Amino acid sequence: MSSSVHRITVREMNEIQCRRQLAVVKRRFKQWQVLANNSQYHQPRIAQITQAYQQLMGNGEQLAALSVRDLSLLNNQLVEFTGTLNNEVQEVREQQIEKKALLARTKSHREHNLAELITLVREKLPNESELLAQLVASDKQTENQTNQLIFKALTLLSSQSTSLTPSAVTLLNQLKAQSEGVKQFWQSGLPQTPFAQQCEQILLMIEKLKLMASSNDVQRAEQQLVELRELKEGTPRHLRADSLIMTLAEQLKLSQQRIELIDKIEQLCDELAIFADNENNAMISNVLASMESSSIEALNAWIDKLDSAVSFAEQQVVATAQRKTVLDGLGKLGYQVQDTDVKAWLDDGKVVVTHPATPGYGLELGGKQARFQARTVAFSTQRDNLRDRDIDAIWCNQHQQLQDIIAQTDAQLVIEQALPAGSGEMKVYETQSEEQRRNIAVNHLKNRSK
Structure with a gap:
């Protein structure tokens, strides 16, 4: 292929x-x-x-x-x-x-x-x-x-x-x-008047608010209750009491939401700490220092930021492991794999490796996700194009070997799509001369024989 x-x-x-x-x-x-x-x-x-x-x-x-x-x-x-x-x-x-x-x-x-x-x-x-x-x-x-x-x-x-x-x-x-x-x-004491019952409900909600919300919210609620009690008995006072009850219910709901958001932030900080580096550690310190005084909107923004940081860090670790597994497998097949190839693949989105048995040709690996493309490439337009099909056939045979090698590391390589050998025009890299490529192949063989 x-x-x-x-x-x-x-x-x-x-x-x-x-x-x-x-x-x-x-x-x-x-x-x-x-x-x-x-x-x-x-x-x-x-x-x-x-x-x-x-x-x-x-x-x-x-x-x-x-x-x-x-x-x-x-x-x-x-x-x-x-x-x-x-x-x-x-x-x-x-x-x-x-x-x-x-x-x-x-x-x-x-x-x-x-x-x-x-x-x-x-x-x-x-x-x-x-x-x-x-x-x-x-x-x-x-x-x-x-x-x-x-x-x-x-x-x-x-x-x-x-x-x-x-x-x-x-x-x-x-x-x-x-x-x-x-x-x-x-x-x-009983019996209580309807207004007294409203006040008792308000007082109970204020006690809950003391356990969940800021002192400012509590003070405002207590002041509103004082003002209510100063009103004359009548429908307006009952309506205002009902309104305060509804307001307190909403504040309790928001306080519960705030507790849940802080829980989520602390959880994400623990997850991000797994991928410790200076940037992640600084983010964790900043959010933990500011979350108690942050609004619900700010807490939600922190959650989005932390979630993205955790996902990115995880993707980087997984992507590095995936690329290393593939390149290590190719190395066992005799390909010339450099220590910097994993980083190059991650940074540039692709990397080209060569095999001493096929001078003038190489294998390009491209892609930044779990899915990647492998394609045979040539290093000169001035070549015997009749060899291209043979190079494709060699890679097809090596692919099966690569799958077996990778399976031994508790990993799995699956082919999702493939083009037959010689079915397309081979991509050309004019980065090195034929002589340079041949010298590299010869030196590699010498090093392996030592």
Whole structure:
């Protein structure tokens, strides 16, 4: 054949995919581990995920010894495990945010109810100075001790019900109802007005915002709630409360999106770190230093830039391995391959190699992707054109040998298209004279015989 188009796959393609996915899994597992240890997570589930992680990491330490098939299998396992961790992390994060927000509201109700109770004790039970002191210092006591104090105070106040004002009686009844269970006591009193319920929803959303967004967003929301409470009761106040709820819902959505974008950036930085060089290291430092203060638009731009950098770096490594594999194979067939030929092929998009048995002719390799073209070329127009067909036939025979050699390196060379020997006009390179080419061939033979 005079010209042929080939596709080559090398094990480095699968190995790099595994290395990238291992970096992703390592980061995600650490995030999951922190969240799981700080939450009420099922211990059997922790053991199950930890065992799966350790097994994958053990396989990951042996990448160099794995075949292409095993690398592909490992990569699929890593991708599947990453999906599991992503779901687990998202679920635990949502649960923790909900739990922390509810605890913050519970603390607020606790402080409010205790303050009301202390006021009643101070007013109606002036002789209970020790009880009053203990209630005031209840934040230093255990929950059980505090509940006992509350029960004692409510019992004593109940005996004074005839001297209580109507509002104090209402408050006392509310506190009694809430004290029926430990949890109920610390919830806001019922019944609530529709506006009070709106405010409670807003306050809960603000607590979530504190966990996810910037302090400026929180301060604006708190100020808007203050302004709402100053309005007179009526439809306009309810409408503004609904509007604030919708605004907070959008802010929470954007905050969640921001968290996910930062996760993605950190993941891409880990992947890019595999291809360490000065330029990539500088990019990683810049993005990590600026992402916390960056807008969502800027974060998306960083993701695009990092993704492109990772893809380019991976392509360079794979392309180098592909070209080296082909040239090493040709070298074993007797072609004159220089140490700089791989770089020349990558930089120029093509390279020409020669064989001492066919002086005056060479083999041009061209292409910058996984697919490349090989074609026989001549070095002078002043040649015996009748030899061209023989040169094409020689390359056709050598191609089969090259496939066998490449297969031994756990790579694969496939021919996608080929032109029959002598079917086209041979390309000519007038870069060297026939004598120069002949001398090169002779010197090469001498060097091989030493």
